[in-house]
Amino acid sequence: MRFLRTIFDKTEPLFEKPLLRPFKCIFDATDAFFFAPGHVTESDVHVRDALDVKRYMSIVIVAALPALAASLYFFGLRVLGLILVSYAVGGAVETLFCVMRKEEISEGFLVTGMLFPLVLPPATPYWVCALGVAFGVAFGKEIFGGTGRNPFNPALVGRCFVFIAYPKQMAEGWVAPGAGPLGNALKYISSGNDAVTSATPLIEAAKGHMPDSIVPLLIGNVSGSAGETSALLILIGGVFLCATQVGNWRIPVSILASAFVAALVLHPMAPDKIIPAQYTLFMGGLMFGAVFMATDPVTAPCTNPARVMYGILIGVLTVLLRGFTPLNEGIMFAILLMNIFAPLLDEAVAGIRCRRYAIQR
Amino acid sequence: MTDTLTLPKGYCFHFPGAPDARVVDAPLPDDVRLGLMHPTQVLTVARVDVGQAVKTGQIVAESEACPAIKLVSPITGKVTETVETHGIKRALKPGFITIVREGDEDNWETGEGASETPEHISVETAREMLIQAGLWPSIKELPQAGPAASTDGDPQALVVKCVFSEPFMPKGNAILTDHVDEFERGLEYFQRATSGYTRLHLILTAPMAKLTQDIGKAIHSRAWITPCYVDRVYPAENDKYLFKLLFGEKARDPNFRAWFVDAQTVLAVGACLAHGKPSVERILSVAGPCVKSPEHVRVRVGSKIDDVLAGRLEPGENRIVRGGVLTGQKIAEEDARIGPMDLALTVLPEGREREFLGFVRPGADRDSFSRTFLSVFRPDAPRSMHTNVRGEPRPCVSCGYCEDICPAGIMPHWLYKCLTTDRLEEAEQMGLELCLGCGLCTYVCPSKIELRAEFKAGKAALAMEKE
Numbered sequence: 102m103r104f105l106r107t108i109f110d111k112t113e114p115l116f117e118k119p120l121l122r123p124f125k126c127i128f129d130a131t132d133a134f135f136f137a138p139g140h141v142t143e144s145d146v147h148v149r150d151a152l153d154v155k156r157y158m159s160i161v162i163v164a165a166l167p168a169l170a171a172s173l174y175f176f177g178l179r180v181l182g183l184i185l186v187s188y189a190v191g192g193a194v195e196t197l198f199c200v201m202r203k204e205e206i207s208e209g210f211l212v213t214g215m216l217f218p219l220v221l222p223p224a225t226p227y228w229v230c231a232l233g234v235a236f237g238v239a240f241g242k243e244i245f246g247g248t249g250r251n252p253f254n255p256a257l258v259g260r261c262f263v264f265i266a267y268p269k270q271m272a273e274g275w276v277a278p279g280a281g282p283l284g285n286a287l288k289y290i291s292s293g294n295d296a297v298t299s300a301t302p303l304i305e306a307a308k309g310h311m312p313d314s315i316v317p318l319l320i321g322n323v324s325g326s327a328g329e330t331s332a333l334l335i336l337i338g339g340v341f342l343c344a345t346q347v348g349n350w351r352i353p354v355s356i357l358a359s360a361f362v363a364a365l366v367l368h369p370m371a372p373d374k375i376i377p378a379q380y381t382l383f384m385g386g387l388m389f390g391a392v393f394m395a396t397d398p399v400t401a402p403c404t405n406p407a408r409v410m411y412g413i414l415i416g417v418l419t420v421l422l423r424g425f426t427p428l429n430e431g432i433m434f435a436i437l438l439m440n441i442f443a444p445l446l447d448e449a450v451a452g453i454r455c456r457r458y459a460i461q462r
Numbered sequence: 463m464t465d466t467l468t469l470p471k472g473y474c475f476h477f478p479g480a481p482d483a484r485v486v487d488a489p490l491p492d493d494v495r496l497g498l499m500h501p502t503q504v505l506t507v508a509r510v511d512v513g514q515a516v517k518t519g520q521i522v523a524e525s526e527a528c529p530a531i532k533l534v535s536p537i538t539g540k541v542t543e544t545v546e547t548h549g550i551k552r553a554l555k556p557g558f559i560t561i562v563r564e565g566d567e568d569n570w571e572t573g574e575g576a577s578e579t580p581e582h583i584s585v586e587t588a589r590e591m592l593i594q595a596g597l598w599p600s601i602k603e604l605p606q607a608g609p610a611a612s613t614d615g616d617p618q619a620l621v622v623k624c625v626f627s628e629p630f631m632p633k634g635n636a637i638l639t640d641h642v643d644e645f646e647r648g649l650e651y652f653q654r655a656t657s658g659y660t661r662l663h664l665i666l667t668a669p670m671a672k673l674t675q676d677i678g679k680a681i682h683s684r685a686w687i688t689p690c691y692v693d694r695v696y697p698a699e700n701d702k703y704l705f706k707l708l709f710g711e712k713a714r715d716p717n718f719r720a721w722f723v724d725a726q727t728v729l730a731v732g733a734c735l736a737h738g739k740p741s742v743e744r745i746l747s748v749a750g751p752c753v754k755s756p757e758h759v760r761v762r763v764g765s766k767i768d769d770v771l772a773g774r775l776e777p778g779e780n781r782i783v784r785g786g787v788l789t790g791q792k793i794a795e796e797d798a799r800i801g802p803m804d805l806a807l808t809v810l811p812e813g814r815e816r817e818f819l820g821f822v823r824p825g826a827d828r829d830s831f832s833r834t835f836l837s838v839f840r841p842d843a844p845r846s847m848h849t850n851v852r853g854e855p856r857p858c859v860s861c862g863y864c865e866d867i868c869p870a871g872i873m874p875h876w877l878y879k880c881l882t883t884d885r886l887e888e889a890e891q892m893g894l895e896l897c898l899g900c901g902l903c904t905y906v907c908p909s910k911i912e913l914r915a916e917f918k919a920g921k922a923a924l925a926m927e928k929e
Contacts, residue, residue, distance in 0.1 A: 102818040133854055135818065135819060136817065137821060137850075137853075138850075138853070139814040140850070140854075142849050142851055145790060145791060145901065145914065146787075146905055146912075146914055147787045147790065147849050148787050148788075148810065148849060148905070149853075149907075150829065150830050150907070150908070151825055151829060151835060151852050152834055152852075152906075153821060153853020153909075154909055156834060156908075157861065160834050205854065247857070248856070248859070249856070249860075249909075346832045347834065398859050398860045403865075403873075403876070404873070455891050458893035461893070462893070
């Protein structure tokens with residue numbers, strides 16, 4: 102890789118010139134992507150753990166790959182198109198803010214750029230996807246100061262924006278899943294199928310038609326957002342995320358457990374509004390949200406007891422929003438609402454810890 | 463009576479380059495230099511003049527603020543230089559004393575009051591002899607009220623540590639093998655520095671090992687010694703950590719004090735009180751991946767570090783650290799010398815190589831607290847180590863690793879956010895003073911934040927505010 106290193110070394114002085122200096126962060130990000138930095142430790146802690154934030158975020162992307170593969174199989178190449186648009190536009194917005202702030206480009210948007218299209222209907226117009234990701238990155242993250250300082254999950258902020266601003270395009274974006282050895286993997290489906298064949302399980306449930314069996318929900322050959330349909334593959338990704346200790350297991354486990362219990366308790370009381378517990382977990386975006394969205398470490402609470410409480414409230418809120426509001430899907434708003442409460446939950450835990458430390462001092 | 467101390471949190475390192483258990487004697491140095499700034503951060507003042515002849519063990523400097531801290535000459539020779547300390551605060555330049563050896567003589571100045579029978583030494587004599595031998599600062603007192611243990615009153619407990627868990631620190635079996643009898647007597651003599659029989663907790667590891675069993679047999683009849691077995695998990699030797707684990711409830715009594723020493727100090731105490739020998743040499747571990755044949759070296763204080771390391775280092779850019787890999791100080795100055803409380807010289811490779819696509823490598827040989835590398839399937843295999851930061855500095859992403867690993871049970875990420883937003887009082891309430899300074903939080907942080915340095919500065923700021 103010496104030739105690549107030489108190219109970078111020769112290009113670097115160009116970014117010292119006044120015209121290009123504001124864009125040095127782009128060069129640095131590209132250089133650091135290909136070649137790990139050669140900085141050595143300066144303090145008394147002379148050696149460091151091999152994990153860095155780049156790898157941390159890469160693990161999240163790897164965990165989402167099974168769900169991505171499922172989305173390509175079921176809904177075709179258009180999903181790739183959405184992802185490209187998402188990375189291009191999201192990356193541009195992130196870069197613009199970094200250039201303005203004279204800060205380094207962080208890896209956080211690599212995750213946002215991947216997860217955002219996976220929560221969109223597969224035939225969402227590209228311009229809607231672009232506006233959504235731009236809104237999400239700008240107003241969900243950058244105005245708060247960038248990576249590490251955002252209170253809301255940027256992908257969900259974008260999703261919320263397109264949901265409210267472009268409901269017609271969202272409703273027309275559902276696609277019936279493909280089947281067979283390759284499914285829709287080589288097809289490009291540019292617009293939603295008719296409303297009958299491509300209704301999502303949640304839309305059907307709202308009309309009163311519950312699913313016959315869990316199997317299609319597990320495997321994923323139902324309609325829905327691009328990456329949310331295959332509960333099994335999302336779970337596999339989730340297990341990988343938690344096994345590597347990148348995702349905190351308390352959040353998805355408490356979300357799914359509390360959603361299940363809430364549905365179990367509430368379904369007999371309102372059988373036509375609340376989906377039965379055994380289907381609740383695997384329908385819609387609950388699984389995807391629990392594993393990939395709620396586990397975002399920046400927007401979730403940072404203490405373990407608070408994480409459990411956070412998960413419980415998200416799970417219960419999802420079931421309530423699904424059943425008792427005109428919304429079909431509740432997980433997005435549940436997570437966004439609980440993002441607001443996350444610092445409060447942490448403060449409560451800190452208050453308790455404070456007393457424990459006072460005794461020890 | 464024995465105890466097994468379970469460390470609730472900690473970390474095991476598997477780095478190559480640990481020292482072998484042998485101890486090699488370094489030749490007598492031609493000259494020694496003693497910095498007037500004692501490792502306890504107390505300034506001493508020279509008490510000898512240029513041209514004066516000194517004997518091995520003769521007091522050459524002492525502190526005016528803390529009279530128990532003295533520096534003794536490590537060799538017999540003539541004083542050729544005494545440079546005074548000048549400047550203040552950041553511009554402080556500590557002075558030093560240089561002594562050049564004359565001939566091969568090694569005349570030891572023995573202390574008065576030594577006795578082959580520990581019972582014949584009074585508390586006052588024992589303490590005075592240890593002070594005159596330059597050994598008093600090696601006794602650490604917790605809670606820490608000053609740079610050295612208080613010479614008034616008595617501690618309620620003694621702790622002797624025979625275990626080091628930080629990579630490349632000296633091994634207990636190097637220091638104690640073939641010296642079990644001296645160690646046993648050293649414990650008796652150490653006891654003489656306190657009135658009455660103070661309970662002594664002996665921190666050991668590997669209960670099945672021959673050395674541990676030999677020590678167990680030697681101390682068997684003494685009811686005042688409690689062996690405590692601990693796993694070699696970092697930071698097992700951290701004094702604050704042991705203080706909390708051993709004394710927990712009792713430690714809340716504001717009058718409770720405990721003294722902490724290591725095995726090497728116990729041997730030195732025994733030699734001092736039995737034969738009047740001053741403390742002029744150290745057994746250091748010379749280890750790390752860049753040392754050709756890692757081992758222990760017995761060397762006179764004040765010797766040139768370059769001489770100790772001569773011929774031992776692998777080629778390449780190396781970093782020499784005085785101490786351990788998580789808490790030691792990088793030696794950057796020319797003509798650095800062995801200090802009176804040094805424990806290890808750790809030599810690490812500088813890691814300036816820029817690895818292609820470094821962040822996605824499978825990493826079967828990389829150490830990580832997370833389970834994101836293939837090395838997770840080879841838990842005991844040696845890991846690669848160098849001084850590369852292994853990533854770029856990033857804002858805190860609240861991953862929680864620092865809290866998961868912190869042995870003190872505090873929340874480093876919370877404290878960091880408090881300290882960087884000038885909320886010192888909140889940091890104090892959230893346990894900043896409980897920080898052990900072990901460096902594990904800094905080690906695991908994926909955002910490469912210098913947490914240990916932040917907390918050290920925060921604790922210093924708190925101490926200043928309280929004054």
